[in-house]
Amino acid sequence: xxxxxxxxxxxxxxxxxxxxxxxxxxxxxxxxxxxxxxxxxxxxxxxxxxxxxxxxxxxxxxxxxxxxxxxxxxxxxxxxxxxxxxxxxxxxxxxxxxxxxxxxxxxxxxxxxxxxxxxxxxxxxxxxxxxxxxxxxxxxxxxxxxxxxxxxxxxxxxxxxxxxxxxxxxxxxxxxxxxxxxxxxxxxxxxxxxxxxxxxxxxxxxxxxxxxxxxxxxxxxxxxxxxxxxxxxxxxxxxxxxxxxxxxxxxxxxxxxxxxxxxxxxxxxxxxxxxxxxxxxxxxxxxxxxxxxxxxxxxxxxxxxxxxxxxxxxxxxxxxxxxxxxxxxxxxxxxxxxxxxxxxxxx
Numbered sequence: 258x259x260x261x262x263x264x265x266x267x268x269x270x271x272x273x274x275x276x277x278x279x280x281x282x283x284x285x286x287x288x289x290x291x292x293x294x295x296x297x298x299x300x301x302x303x304x305x306x307x308x309x310x311x312x313x314x315x316x317x318x319x320x321x322x323x324x325x326x327x328x329x330x331x332x333x334x335x336x337x338x339x340x341x342x343x344x345x346x347x348x349x350x351x352x353x354x355x356x357x358x359x360x361x362x363x364x365x366x367x368x369x370x371x372x373x374x375x376x377x378x379x380x381x382x383x384x385x386x387x388x389x390x391x392x393x394x395x396x397x398x399x400x401x402x403x404x405x406x407x408x409x410x411x412x413x414x415x416x417x418x419x420x421x422x423x424x425x426x427x428x429x430x431x432x433x434x435x436x437x438x439x440x441x442x443x444x445x446x447x448x449x450x451x452x453x454x455x456x457x458x459x460x461x462x463x464x465x466x467x468x469x470x471x472x473x474x475x476x477x478x479x480x481x482x483x484x485x486x487x488x489x490x491x492x493x494x495x496x497x498x499x500x501x502x503x504x505x506x507x508x509x510x511x512x513x514x515x516x517x518x519x520x521x522x523x524x525x526x527x528x529x530x531x532x533x534x535x536x537x538x539x540x541x542x543x544x545x546x547x548x549x550x551x552x553x554x555x556x557x558x559x560x561x562x563x564x565x566x567x568x569x570x571x572x573x574x575x576x577x578x579x580x581x582x583x584x585x586x587x588x589x590x591x592x593x594x595x596x597x598x599x600x601x602x603x604x
Contacts, residue, residue: 458475
């Protein structure tokens with residue numbers, strides 16, 4: 258991580274006067290102090306972080322250019338800028354990896370309080386619906402998201418109110434609907450209850466890494482509706498339990514008769530479907546080796562089911578890790594076995 262703080266720029270001025278007198282140094286110190294104070298009031302500096310993922314996949318059931326799948330990819334090449342000005346904070350994140358999906362802009366939003374424990378997020382961001390979509394991809398245990406999480410990890414433009422009351426957190430999202438800049442909006446409301454300990458937040462990792470010694474648990478429900486569709490509503494349920502040794506989680510979403518499209522370049526779900534996912538992980542060696550198993554039921558026209566078995570080797574937590582994953586898909590459209598190896602480096 259590289260942190261650029263305004264005071265650092267001011268301090269570099271001290272190297273410009275190697276032959277200054279005592280009075281000169283005193284005067285220069287006063288100027289530096291004044292400049293630093295002035296800049297500190299104007300803004301809080303910028304954090305620059307990012308990550309890259311290097312992925313190799315192999316499958317004799319997937320054909321690419323007349324050959325079996327067996328190649329490399331860079332699914333992530335992200336740069337993220339975070340900062341603040343007064344009570345307002347901001348995030349801008351882009352993905353430099355070419356994944357064939359149009360704009361590389363991911364996040365571009367500002368957060369600010371509006372009184373009490375209520376906060377506002379405005380800009381381009383993920384909707385507050387499902388934790389398996391909200392959690393950062395750099396904090397995932399498995400290489401990919403759950404059957405539902407992939408659809409709820411794409412961004413739209415709009416605003417979101419959020420807050421908490423003791424053990425209950427809530428999110429109210431208003432964003433562009435499937436008509437883009439039209440006047441038919443997407444709306445969602447989510448409530449989460451911490452039923453064990455301090456609960457599991459949307460920004461916590463997937464799995465047991467750096468979990469607490471005592472069990473923590475959170476359950477949530479969300480309702481959403483796309484105003485452009487006659488029956489583009491649905492309900493999402495999810496629950497998670499974790500310690501520093503094990504973790505469990507499950508999510509299910511019931512989609513309306515018109516289905517749901519997450520964004521113009523995002524995945525769609527079949528009408529009147531209820532995709533379901535459940536997973537569990539176990540830390541074999543504390544903070545070093547973790548294994549996990551996941552089941553996905555896509556509830557699609559081909560009755561597709563997917564099982565993932567993965568192991569993570571943490572060299573520096575999620576900042577530096579290797580993931581080996583075996584996935585098998587059972588579907589009326591054809592069965593697929595896939596082996597994936599991924600290196601993640603965060604800076």
